[in-house]
Amino acid sequence: MIRAVFYKEWIKTRWFLLLATLFLMGITGYALLRVSRAMALHGVEHLWVVMVQKDAIFVDLLTYIPLMIGIGLAAVQFFPEMQNKRLKLALHLPYSRQKMTLLMPACGLSALVCCFATSYLMMGIYLPRYFAHELVRRVLLSAAPWFLAGFAGYLLVAWICLEPTWKRRVLNLIIALLVLRVYFLAPGAEAYNGFLPWLTVYTLLLACLSLISMARFKAGKQD
Amino acid sequence: MSAIIECKNLTHYYGRRKIYENLNFEVPQGRILGLLGKNGTGKTTTINILSGYLQPHSGECRIFGENIQTMRPALRKRIGLLLEGHVQYQFMNITQIEKFYAAFYPGQWKKEAYYELMDKLKVAPKQPIARMSNGQRSQVALGLILAQNPELLILDDFSLGLDPGYRRLFVDYLRDYARSENKTVFLTSHIIQDMERLIDDCIIMDYGKILIQQPIDTLMHGFRRYTCTVPENYRPQLPESCYHPAVLRQTLELHSFLPPAEMESLLKAQQVPFTALKHENVSLEDAFIGLTGKY
Numbered sequence: 001m002i003r004a005v006f007y008k009e010w011i012k013t014r015w016f017l018l019l020a021t022l023f024l025m026g027i028t029g030y031a032l033l034r035v036s037r038a039m040a041l042h043g044v045e046h047l048w049v050v051m052v053q054k055d056a057i058f059v060d061l062l063t064y065i066p067l068m069i070g071i072g073l074a075a076v077q078f079f080p081e082m083q084n085k086r087l088k089l090a091l092h093l094p095y096s097r098q099k100m101t102l103l104m105p106a107c108g109l110s111a112l113v114c115c116f117a118t119s120y121l122m123m124g125i126y127l128p129r130y131f132a133h134e135l136v137r138r139v140l141l142s143a144a145p146w147f148l149a150g151f152a153g154y155l156l157v158a159w160i161c162l163e164p165t166w167k168r169r170v171l172n173l174i175i176a177l178l179v180l181r182v183y184f185l186a187p188g189a190e191a192y193n194g195f196l197p198w199l200t201v202y203t204l205l206l207a208c209l210s211l212i213s214m215a216r217f218k219a220g221k222q223d
Numbered sequence: 224m225s226a227i228i229e230c231k232n233l234t235h236y237y238g239r240r241k242i243y244e245n246l247n248f249e250v251p252q253g254r255i256l257g258l259l260g261k262n263g264t265g266k267t268t269t270i271n272i273l274s275g276y277l278q279p280h281s282g283e284c285r286i287f288g289e290n291i292q293t294m295r296p297a298l299r300k301r302i303g304l305l306l307e308g309h310v311q312y313q314f315m316n317i318t319q320i321e322k323f324y325a326a327f328y329p330g331q332w333k334k335e336a337y338y339e340l341m342d343k344l345k346v347a348p349k350q351p352i353a354r355m356s357n358g359q360r361s362q363v364a365l366g367l368i369l370a371q372n373p374e375l376l377i378l379d380d381f382s383l384g385l386d387p388g389y390r391r392l393f394v395d396y397l398r399d400y401a402r403s404e405n406k407t408v409f410l411t412s413h414i415i416q417d418m419e420r421l422i423d424d425c426i427i428m429d430y431g432k433i434l435i436q437q438p439i440d441t442l443m444h445g446f447r448r449y450t451c452t453v454p455e456n457y458r459p460q461l462p463e464s465c466y467h468p469a470v471l472r473q474t475l476e477l478h479s480f481l482p483p484a485e486m487e488s489l490l491k492a493q494q495v496p497f498t499a500l501k502h503e504n505v506s507l508e509d510a511f512i513g514l515t516g517k518y
Contacts, residue, residue, distance in 0.1 A: 004327065080313070085306070089310070093296075094327055095296055220271055222237065
């Protein structure tokens with residue numbers, strides 16, 4: 001049954017996921033190309049100095065891309081479920097409704113992990129060729145909150161989409177914007193390092209919000 | 224016959240608007256019951272409560288003896304649900320959707336019942352459901368329910384968006400299936416002619432209450448339209464056993480369960496100045512309008 005749910009979500013989101021992954025790889029590739037060009041012009045030593053002294057990480061282009069992908073994936077995955085209240089079909093299946101409510105976002109989160117991993121892999125393969133381990137770590141850790149924001153954006157939009165009433169959707173949207181602000185408070189390199197484990201837990205806890213929307217949907221809440 | 228669906232003292236409000244109060248009804252095993260009512264009388268509300276997607280203000284509904292608010296997956300396995308407008312996963316094609324649902328009904332799924340119906344549709348196996356006509360989508364939704372092979376079918380406005388040919392196909396297929404397999408069906412439709420060919424029993428709802436619940440044969444044989452000639456500008460004042468009396472160009476028309484002799488006596492007792500009293504049996508649609516009124 002779990003495979004069947006993954007199958008359904010895959011059919012729904014595969015084209016978006018393919019495009020999103022290609023887009024993310026393209027942006028990551030472009031950011032790395034700029035690093036390569038800067039190295040050709042100024043030499044790798046200069047980049048090391050800029051990274052250490054000016055906190056530069058050279059992949060700032062990526063800042064809002066994971067968030068956009070997360071939001072887009074949630075819209076592609078959950079908007080069709082709410083059209084004509086199609087979600088009733090999934091909740092009528094002989095499978096625990098709570099598990100179904102958590103399994104659907106779990107499919108999306110797994111897909112996002114794969115999508116985001118391509119960007120990390122590209123950075124993880126390219127950067128160590130020219131930079132010290134500490135500097136590579138700095139880039140990857142600095143980018144981590146942006147990718148967590150992608151997961152958070154996904155879960156928050158899922159929460160908004162699954163909510164059955166428009167009034168509450170608007171309220172959820174305002175709360176979501178405030179929640180997402182947390183991921184972009186400090187633009188400095190490694191600014192979130194000490195906070196990253198908590199930010200990860202905070203992001204994962206957002207998955208519970210879908211349960212609230214689903215309970216309201218099941219109770220037949222209307223505007 | 225044991226009751227498959229039992230609803231007791233069902234009351235529901237949307238905000239302050241009362242939909243109905245203390246609604247009671249039962250659906251016996253092996254019967255096809257149609258819920259009829261004008262728009263806004265609570266048909267879809269009742270379906271939503273029965274399928275567990277709406278918590279009633281008060282009252283209780285049981286299906287197979289189990290409270291529907293705490294419906295276990297094993298109970299849902301025994302219930303086939305058709306949503307209004309034959310809503311299905313439009314991003315899938317007929318092969319994908321069959322594969323998806325089959326995983327949830329091991330040991331009970333009848334793949335051949337689904338594909339037997341699909342073979343009659345002139346669609347490519349990879350054509351997405353989104354690109355099918357309403358009629359074709361209705362057959363996909365029906366095929367999936369037949370493959371699920373549930374004991375109880377709950378169908379919300381199955382005729383919505385269907386042309387006469389597909390409506391007939393849907394009704395005939397469903398009727399043959401339900402009768403031959405002794406299934407219980409609870410359905411609504413806004414096209415009452417379709418119901419006449421399909422249902423065994425009917426519940427006719429008016430705003431806030433059930434007007435009647437009885438076998439369709441009893442209704443069709445016992446309910447009559449009466450017409451008689453009355454003086455111009457006559458305003459009838461008749462008891463509740465005469466449904467919606469109205470005068471149009473010296474003709475009084477009313478509907479009633481009373482037999483002709485009793486009706487004649489009643490009109491005389493009420494001192495109605497009538498002549499040429501006539502009666503006729505009516506179709507289900509006429510009976511519905513007779514009971515609920517045109518307005």
